[in-house]
Amino acid sequence: MEAIEERRRQRELEKQRLLEALSQYRGVWVFIEQRGESIHPVSLELLGAGRKLADKLGIELSGVLIGDQVRPLAETAIAYGADQVYLIDQPIFREYRSETFMKAFVHVAEKYKPEICLFGSTINGKDLASAVATDLKAGLTADTTVLDVNVEERLLEASRPAFGGNIMATILCKTARPQMATVRPRVMRALDPDYSRTGKIIEERVEIEENQIKTKIIEIVKEVQEKANLEEADIIVAGGKGLGDAKGFQLVHQLAEVLGASVGASRDAVEAGWISHAHQVGQTGVTVTPKIYIAIGISGAVQHTVGMQNSGTIIAINKDPNAPIFNFATLGIVGDAFEVVPKLIEEIKANLYKEVQHV
Amino acid sequence: MHILVCVKQVPDTKNAKLDPVTHNLDRRSTTAITNPYDTHAVEEAVRLKERYGGSVTVLTMGPPQAVSTMKHCVQLGADRAFIISDRAFAGADTLATSYSLACAIEKITREVAPVDLVVCGKMTIDGDTGQVGPGIARRLDIPPLTGIIKIESIDPSTGEIVVHRKLDDGYEILKSQLPCLITVDKSINQVRRASMPNMIRAARFNPVMWSVKDIEGIDTTKLGLKGSPTIVSKVFPPPKPQGGKKIEGSVAEQVKEIANLLMARPEWIKKKA
Numbered sequence: 001m002e003a004i005e006e007r008r009r010q011r012e013l014e015k016q017r018l019l020e021a022l023s024q025y026r027g028v029w030v031f032i033e034q035r036g037e038s039i040h041p042v043s044l045e046l047l048g049a050g051r052k053l054a055d056k057l058g059i060e061l062s063g064v065l066i067g068d069q070v071r072p073l074a075e076t077a078i079a080y081g082a083d084q085v086y087l088i089d090q091p092i093f094r095e096y097r098s099e100t101f102m103k104a105f106v107h108v109a110e111k112y113k114p115e116i117c118l119f120g121s122t123i124n125g126k127d128l129a130s131a132v133a134t135d136l137k138a139g140l141t142a143d144t145t146v147l148d149v150n151v152e153e154r155l156l157e158a159s160r161p162a163f164g165g166n167i168m169a170t171i172l173c174k175t176a177r178p179q180m181a182t183v184r185p186r187v188m189r190a191l192d193p194d195y196s197r198t199g200k201i202i203e204e205r206v207e208i209e210e211n212q213i214k215t216k217i218i219e220i221v222k223e224v225q226e227k228a229n230l231e232e233a234d235i236i237v238a239g240g241k242g243l244g245d246a247k248g249f250q251l252v253h254q255l256a257e258v259l260g261a262s263v264g265a266s267r268d269a270v271e272a273g274w275i276s277h278a279h280q281v282g283q284t285g286v287t288v289t290p291k292i293y294i295a296i297g298i299s300g301a302v303q304h305t306v307g308m309q310n311s312g313t314i315i316a317i318n319k320d321p322n323a324p325i326f327n328f329a330t331l332g333i334v335g336d337a338f339e340v341v342p343k344l345i346e347e348i349k350a351n352l353y354k355e356v357q358h359v
Numbered sequence: 360m361h362i363l364v365c366v367k368q369v370p371d372t373k374n375a376k377l378d379p380v381t382h383n384l385d386r387r388s389t390t391a392i393t394n395p396y397d398t399h400a401v402e403e404a405v406r407l408k409e410r411y412g413g414s415v416t417v418l419t420m421g422p423p424q425a426v427s428t429m430k431h432c433v434q435l436g437a438d439r440a441f442i443i444s445d446r447a448f449a450g451a452d453t454l455a456t457s458y459s460l461a462c463a464i465e466k467i468t469r470e471v472a473p474v475d476l477v478v479c480g481k482m483t484i485d486g487d488t489g490q491v492g493p494g495i496a497r498r499l500d501i502p503p504l505t506g507i508i509k510i511e512s513i514d515p516s517t518g519e520i521v522v523h524r525k526l527d528d529g530y531e532i533l534k535s536q537l538p539c540l541i542t543v544d545k546s547i548n549q550v551r552r553a554s555m556p557n558m559i560r561a562a563r564f565n566p567v568m569w570s571v572k573d574i575e576g577i578d579t580t581k582l583g584l585k586g587s588p589t590i591v592s593k594v595f596p597p598p599k600p601q602g603g604k605k606i607e608g609s610v611a612e613q614v615k616e617i618a619n620l621l622m623a624r625p626e627w628i629k630k631k632a
Contacts, residue, residue, distance in 0.1 A: 260629025
């Protein structure tokens with residue numbers, strides 16, 4: 001009996017110790033991803049989301065800005081909601097590298113002990129977060145689309161699509177700090193910048209020499225190849241499996257052509273090789289928010305809809321009246337795309353032509 | 360050159376069905392496949408072996424059924440295969456997984472041959488995180504090179520490796536030093552068909568199976584559910600969409616309504632000059 005009692009007391013004690021250890025961590029941090037003169041939009045979005053979390057928890061929101069001659073961007077981060085910015089500004093951080101940025105981030109995180117760290121789910125944001133979380137032995141949730149906090153237990157509730165997007169899962173991290181998450185771009189909303197806001201800039205220096213770093217950048221090549229232009233498009237015409245083959249997918253291009261729209265695609269269409277991955281909309285592609293999204297022959301698996309459901313007006317054309325895409329569509333047509341779309345093209349052409357005549 | 364590839368057997372999420380009540384994955388609706396991203400990792404390792412000589416070892420953590428994935432890797436050209444399988448590994452998140460795999464890689468380094476290059480797929484289709492590869496690199500304290508679309512060259516004598524890493528608006532050419540870890544993008548190669556000798560070899564192949572007690576020095580508090588800081592607290596269906604209105608009537612009427620909607624804001628339409 002006594003032994004059981006003793007073990008129970010031990011467990012209680014351990015729990016107390018853990019809570020005490022965790023309570024030393026305070027503050028919401030956002031990694032400010034920069035490309036020289038500007039901050040990546042996702043970081044501004046995260047400052048907006050982080051502001052809400054910090055206010056709920058009654059703690060400060062900080063940006064972590066790593067680069068070379070990037071101090072002006074610290075002011076921008078403050079205008080977008082940060083109370084303070086940890087600035088690491090040294091020539092060695094001119095370009096992003098896992099090895100250097102990780103050392104810098106871990107250095108400030110170990111020194112100032114944040115409670116929550118948010119990173120954009122970008123190529124470099126994910127790379128950095130994965131390395132940092134391993135070194136800090138922290139919990140990291142990938143590709144979050146919904147963020148909230150449980151104020152009582154001070155737990156970050158990071159929700160994300162799982163199992164190919166068929167379901168949402170909420171991930172908690174109860175036993176380690178910081179609680180880390182990467183967050184998909186274009187899901188959170190940035191605040192309107194207020195340049196009258198003031199905040200602290202805390203400059204840190206990291207002892208690091210180029211000869212300790214194994215990876216060198218030989219060249220950065222800006223791709224001249226095709227861009228899908230999905231992120232800025234007012235109108236996107238997207239096609240899916242229902243179009244049958246590469247030839248059928250041409251229908252999407254034809255409608256996009258008359259509308260001056262960008263072309264999107266479901267994962268199935270991309271995997272079938274009808275169009276390149278640059279055009280893929282959805283969980284493993286890009287997230288888009290055009291004014292008008294026209295989905296042709298797309299059934300509407302969650303994998304796809306998580307990437308387009310925040311579009312202004314959604315138009316769906318699909319043969320199957322039970323296709324889930326219709327639940328998302330502002331307007332839906334149950335019908336054969338090969339009949340509907342050519343008529344739609346004609347109609348638009350006729351209208352556009354009429355307009356030209358008026359002028 | 361000794362190349363080690365980390366692979367995972369995953370449920371094919373593409374056709375996965377979920378139990379409408381519990382939201383758990385209905386395993387009967389899926390088949391177990393080799394994570395598609397990992398097949399590109401194995402392919403790249405085999406191509407490097409063909410270019411520079413050496414051998415390819417594959418490693419997985421999973422249930423004993425992962426033997427079929429190991430055989431698949433042998434079909435693709437892997438020389439050796441190791442499975443770490445134990446109840447103690449169950450429920451691992453990315454932090455615990457990277458620890459477990461790193462411990463196994465250290466054992467392979469000690470007992471088989473030092474690992475010069477670790478190759479991982481970009482992510483798995485079930486976990487969908489891409490965090491384990493970089494995590495292993497940190498555990499082994501070797502440079503992580505993620506999202507690699509091309510391996511330009513390796514100099515086996517100096518250990519210098521030159522790769523192309525994908526960026527949002529292009530790519531960067533990086534030079535690093537073996538041993539290092541790369542995660543590969545699908546675009547890095549096309550997976551070739553298995554050769555007849557490899558198929559025959561795979562049919563008879565038995566991978567080495569290790570349990571936790573076979574891995575000397577492993578810290579059992581860092582494994583599985585116990586060693587995982589993150590937990591799934593709940594699952595729920597995606598948010599209910601706002602929509603559902605269908606246009607009735609003839610095709611002509613349907614087309615008219617959509618055209619009207621599109622023409623209502625002509626400034627959104629970018630007419631060809």
